Amino acid sequence: MTEKTYREALTDALFHEMRRDENVIVMGEDVVGGTGSPHAEPGFVGGVFGVTGGLHAEFGLDRCIDMPISEAGIAGTAAGAALAGKRPVAEIMFCDFIGLCLDQLMNQAAKFRYMFGGKATCPMVLRTTYGAGMNAASQHSQSLHPLVTAIPGLKVAMPSTPADAKGLLATAIRDDDPVIFFEHKTLYTISGDVPDDEYLVPFGKARIVSEGNDCTLVATGRMVSFCENAAQALAEDGITCDIIDPRTTSPLDEDAILDSVEKTGRLVVVDETPPRCSFAADIAALAAGEVFSSLKAPVRQITGPHSPVPFAKELEGEFVPSPTKIRDAVSEVVNFK
Amino acid sequence: MQLPREELEQAYKQMKTIREFEEHLHREIMTGSIPGFTHLYAGQEAVAVGVCENLTEADYITSTHRGHGHCIAKGCDVIGMMKELYGKADGLCKGKGGSMHVADMDVGMLGANGIVGGGPPLATGAALAAKLDGKGSVAVSFGGDGSCNQGPVFESMNIAAILKLPSIFVYENNRYSEHTHCDYVIASESIASRVEGFGIHTVKANGFDFFEVHEVMKELIEKARNGEGPCAVEFETTRFYGHFEGDPQNYRAPDELKNDRENNDCITIFKEKVTEAGLLSDDDIAKLDEEVNSLIEESVDQAKKSPLPKPEDVTKDVYVSY
Numbered sequence: 001m002t003e004k005t006y007r008e009a010l011t012d013a014l015f016h017e018m019r020r021d022e023n024v025i026v027m028g029e030d031v032v033g034g035t036g037s038p039h040a041e042p043g044f045v046g047g048v049f050g051v052t053g054g055l056h057a058e059f060g061l062d063r064c065i066d067m068p069i070s071e072a073g074i075a076g077t078a079a080g081a082a083l084a085g086k087r088p089v090a091e092i093m094f095c096d097f098i099g100l101c102l103d104q105l106m107n108q109a110a111k112f113r114y115m116f117g118g119k120a121t122c123p124m125v126l127r128t129t130y131g132a133g134m135n136a137a138s139q140h141s142q143s144l145h146p147l148v149t150a151i152p153g154l155k156v157a158m159p160s161t162p163a164d165a166k167g168l169l170a171t172a173i174r175d176d177d178p179v180i181f182f183e184h185k186t187l188y189t190i191s192g193d194v195p196d197d198e199y200l201v202p203f204g205k206a207r208i209v210s211e212g213n214d215c216t217l218v219a220t221g222r223m224v225s226f227c228e229n230a231a232q233a234l235a236e237d238g239i240t241c242d243i244i245d246p247r248t249t250s251p252l253d254e255d256a257i258l259d260s261v262e263k264t265g266r267l268v269v270v271d272e273t274p275p276r277c278s279f280a281a282d283i284a285a286l287a288a289g290e291v292f293s294s295l296k297a298p299v300r301q302i303t304g305p306h307s308p309v310p311f312a313k314e315l316e317g318e319f320v321p322s323p324t325k326i327r328d329a330v331s332e333v334v335n336f337k
Numbered sequence: 338m339q340l341p342r343e344e345l346e347q348a349y350k351q352m353k354t355i356r357e358f359e360e361h362l363h364r365e366i367m368t369g370s371i372p373g374f375t376h377l378y379a380g381q382e383a384v385a386v387g388v389c390e391n392l393t394e395a396d397y398i399t400s401t402h403r404g405h406g407h408c409i410a411k412g413c414d415v416i417g418m419m420k421e422l423y424g425k426a427d428g429l430c431k432g433k434g435g436s437m438h439v440a441d442m443d444v445g446m447l448g449a450n451g452i453v454g455g456g457p458p459l460a461t462g463a464a465l466a467a468k469l470d471g472k473g474s475v476a477v478s479f480g481g482d483g484s485c486n487q488g489p490v491f492e493s494m495n496i497a498a499i500l501k502l503p504s505i506f507v508y509e510n511n512r513y514s515e516h517t518h519c520d521y522v523i524a525s526e527s528i529a530s531r532v533e534g535f536g537i538h539t540v541k542a543n544g545f546d547f548f549e550v551h552e553v554m555k556e557l558i559e560k561a562r563n564g565e566g567p568c569a570v571e572f573e574t575t576r577f578y579g580h581f582e583g584d585p586q587n588y589r590a591p592d593e594l595k596n597d598r599e600n601n602d603c604i605t606i607f608k609e610k611v612t613e614a615g616l617l618s619d620d621d622i623a624k625l626d627e628e629v630n631s632l633i634e635e636s637v638d639q640a641k642k643s644p645l646p647k648p649e650d651v652t653k654d655v656y657v658s659y
Contacts, residue, residue, distance in 0.1 A: 029515060036521025039590040045516050068486035068522035069453055069514055100452065100487065135372035135424070137435045139451030307655045310646075311435030312424030313372055318648035 007188040009162035013169035027065040028091030032056045035066035075101035079109040082124035095128040109178040110153030121176040133186040141309035149249040158182040160224040162192040167201030184221040204251035212240025216260040219270040230326035265296035275303040297336035300329040352382040355406040378406030380577035383603035385410035387550025397463035397476040399456030404449025412444040419636035425643035432646040454487025461493040464504035473562045475503040483514030494535040497567035506569040529571040544572030
């Protein structure tokens with residue numbers, strides 16, 4: 001184990017997988033930085049958030065490919081290369097830009113295996129950043145995991161810790177299905193213990209972040225630590241929570257969530273997206289359908305409002321679920337009569 | 338350079354306003370009072386102003402993430418823009434948009450854009466509306482060398498060509514697509530030569546010289562107004578700052594910025610031309626500088642005093658009605 005940042009843990013996974021399998025290639029805008037520059041040696045960017053830094057020095061520019069600002073082209077090229085035997089890890093700088101490449105993901109990569117009667121595999125990973133918190137406004141702050149989770153054929157991972165970042169990315173690269181890999185842009189600098197050797201975290205297996213008796217909290221990515229903050233405050237009032245981080249929204253570890261709700265009888269789902277047709281609504285419906293008789297209170301969903309993500313600090317702060325809102329929701333369901 | 342005195346003064350003032358607006362932001366961002374991601378236009382002023390001085394409020398433009406210059410040149414209220422960048426409730430977009438989404442429908446400014454190739458299809462749509470209205474309005478999409486590689490750009494070029502729309506594609510080649518040199522990401526000889534493939538009349542010109550920009554655009558815009566269909570221009574230019582504020586710019590040659598500031602500053606070039614030709618004096622310029630500085634000071638002063646948005650406004654303006 002070594003203490004590493006979320007960013008370093010992701011880079012670590014890329015090094016491991018690229019060494020292990022020469023079919024793994026990395027492609028995206030400025031993933032190297034400076035390819036073809038008349039003034040500088042390649043490699044000074046390493047991805048705008050620094051995740052692909054240093055890869056080209058070991059694996060060369062044939063396997064670390066700087067791409068034009070052509071998101072549809074990047075996603076489609078990755079999908080095509082995956083059909084032809086490579087394991088591309090494509091980077092889309094902000095998940096908002098999935099808007100530009102949705103056809104390649106939704107109509108192409110997601111459907112090859114099914115449409116072609118199980119005779120094709122498309123082992124691509126599309127790494128992307130998501131989430132509010134940097135005042136980057138409506139086109140650089142969205143959390144679009146519900147959109148791609150809703151598409152059969154795509155797998156969706158969203159690590160909340162450095163160790164999971166490494167383990168889930170390695171699993172994503174080895175997975176034979178297309179994976180959309182969401183990295184929260186405010187998490188890159190958080191630190192934690194990360195295994196040094198090869199490390200795989202299976203898809204569809206939730207992390208039990210903490211255990212308690214009174215309420216189940218389900219959250220992913222940045223919202224996991226918000227739940228931990230809320231749970232600490234609640235513990236002072238004698239309320240204890242199970243916190244479940246599903247790690248992947250597709251496949252989903254339904255058992256972990258349902259077992260916990262059967263134990264606690266209460267469920268609060270937290271997600272920083274608008275509420276309609278959301279991940280939170282999906283989990284709430286799952287519990288209502290499967291463990292209705294165990295529920296002692298209505299399921300609460302703490303999400304953003306039904307709006308785009310605004311620019312100004314005061315507005316963005318209102319958009320993002322806060323530990324206070326989570327704490328209040330848990331208190332409310334625990335005290336429900 | 339055959340422009341009336343008031344037009345010369347106006348052009349200079351606009352370029353200088355953009356420059357001082359951006360220089361202020363560059364200083365202020367260090368203090369942390371400007372939230373979010375900011376991409377500065379300083380260095381490219383001759384293009385925005387040279388284009389927009391040929392337009393009226395009935396014409397349309399679309400812009401990019403590097404949009405402050407286009408907004409000012411098209412007539413967006415500078416004070417309202419400054420308030421927006423500070424994230425204030427009475428900003429041009431009520432603090433909802435910020436740097437990358439400044440817009441003002443009243444002056445035909447259809448928005449800066451966080452999606453680099455997002456503008457050309459929108460400008461082509463505005464050009465369709467203009468053609469249907471038949472009043473001779475045109476639509477200009479501004480884009481950088483990086484943005485020319487997004488697919489919707491090509492689709493809108495073809496649509497503009499087949500429908501013969503007054504859609505004008507302006508490319509500002511500042512040499513860097515974010516951090517990557519344009520020669521690596523653009524395979525054709527130039528952006529202009531690529532656009533020609535769509536059957537669109539295309540020109541390449543010097544974007545450091547306001548007068549060249551203005552003259553080239555005058556002719557092209559006139560043709561578009563007269564129903565001769567779309568056209569495109571690629572201007573050579575430079576940005577004085579990074580892709581975004583905080584970009585260390587280690588992809589540039591060591592003396593590149595110094596050289597650009599000394600020899601390719603479009604405002605210095607303009608000043609030299611008009612003073613040497615005796616069209617404006619140093620005193621005239623100094624007076625205009627003073628006007629610009631007090632406008633920027635006023636805008637900052639007002640922006641700092643302006644009220645913050647109310648949290649409950651987060652759900653306002655999602656729809657006209659629901």
